Amino acid sequence: MSDIKIIVENFDRGVVPADFDLLCLEKGEDVNNIYYHSLVTVELTGNYKVKIRFDWKEDEKIKNSDFVYKQESSTLFFRSQNQWGAIDLRLKKLNRHERSHWTPTVTRKGDFVLIEDDLMAESTQLNGDKIHSVPIDPPTEATEYEDRIEYNSPIFGRQVLKTK
Numbered sequence: 001m002s003d004i005k006i007i008v009e010n011f012d013r014g015v016v017p018a019d020f021d022l023l024c025l026e027k028g029e030d031v032n033n034i035y036y037h038s039l040v041t042v043e044l045t046g047n048y049k050v051k052i053r054f055d056w057k058e059d060e061k062i063k064n065s066d067f068v069y070k071q072e073s074s075t076l077f078f079r080s081q082n083q084w085g086a087i088d089l090r091l092k093k094l095n096r097h098e099r100s101h102w103t104p105t106v107t108r109k110g111d112f113v114l115i116e117d118d119l120m121a122e123s124t125q126l127n128g129d130k131i132h133s134v135p136i137d138p139p140t141e142a143t144e145y146e147d148r149i150e151y152n153s154p155i156f157g158r159q160v161l162k163t164k
Contacts, residue, residue: 003044003045004042004043004044004069004071005042005043006040006041006042006043006064006067006069007040007041007042007043008038008039008040008062008063008064009038009039009040009041010036010037010038010061010062011036011037011038011039012036013035013036013059014035015037016037017037017039017053019051020039020051020052020053021050021051021052021092022050022051022052022053022087022092022093022094023052023053023055024052024053024054024055024078024085024087024094024097025055026054026055026056026057026060026080026082026083027082027083027097027098027099027100033057034055034056034057035056035057035058035059036055036056036057036058036059036060036061037053037054037055037056038053038054038056038060038061038062039051039052039053039054040052040053040054040062040067042076042089044074044089048089048090050087050089050092052087054080056080058081060080060081062078062080066078066079066080068106068107068108068113070108070113070126070127072126073088073125073126073127073128074088074089074090075087075088075089075095075126075127075128076089077106077113077115077128078106079100079103079104079105079106079115080103081102081103082099082100082101082102083097083098083099083100084096084098084100084104084106084115085097085098085128086124086127086128088127095127095128095129096124096128096129096130098115100115100117100120101117101118101119101120102117102118103117104116104117105117108126109123109144109163111126111164112124112125112126112131112163112164113125113126113128114149114163116136118136118137118138119135119136119137120133120134120135120136121133121134121136121142121149121151121159121161122134122161123149123161123162123163131162131163131164132161132162132163133161134151134156134159134160134161135153135155135156135159136151136153136156136159137153137154137155137156138153139154140152140153147162147163147164148160148161148162148163149161149163
């Protein structure tokens with residue numbers, strides 16, 4: 001298993017880190033008013049480093065638990081209050097960057113990744129490529145099967161999320 005180390009530095013208003021490999025601007029409205037920044041340094045085995053700067057309109061303070069690493073694809077998934085994304089660490093490239101409603105959960109489920117927030121469920125490949133998505137609305141009951149997840153939602157009814 002590959003070793004990964006994630007170092008998170010959150011900066012006060014007005015402090016803007018200048019040394020980074022990749023910029024991730026907060027999804028949402030009013031992106032012209034960016035005031036806070038986080039610098040995330042990801043170190044992989046073999047002295048390989050990637051520095052990612054996250055820009056926020058609010059003082060969000062990203063933390064280590066907001067990241068999920070998929071070694072097979074060298075992909076780092078991240079989440080915050082209004083967004084989630086997938087970063088190819090080897091290419092230093094943002095594969096996906098999506099808006100979400102509230103803070104989503106990012107969970108590995110065998111050979112796919114499940115992203116859920118209050119209004120949406122999406123299955124992705126381990127590199128972040130979309131498999132399928134469905135609308136949901138709490139309270140939602142979910143039943144997992146080998147090739148799908150079935151949601152029962154009071155607003156949207158039965159929704160079937162493909163996982164393969």
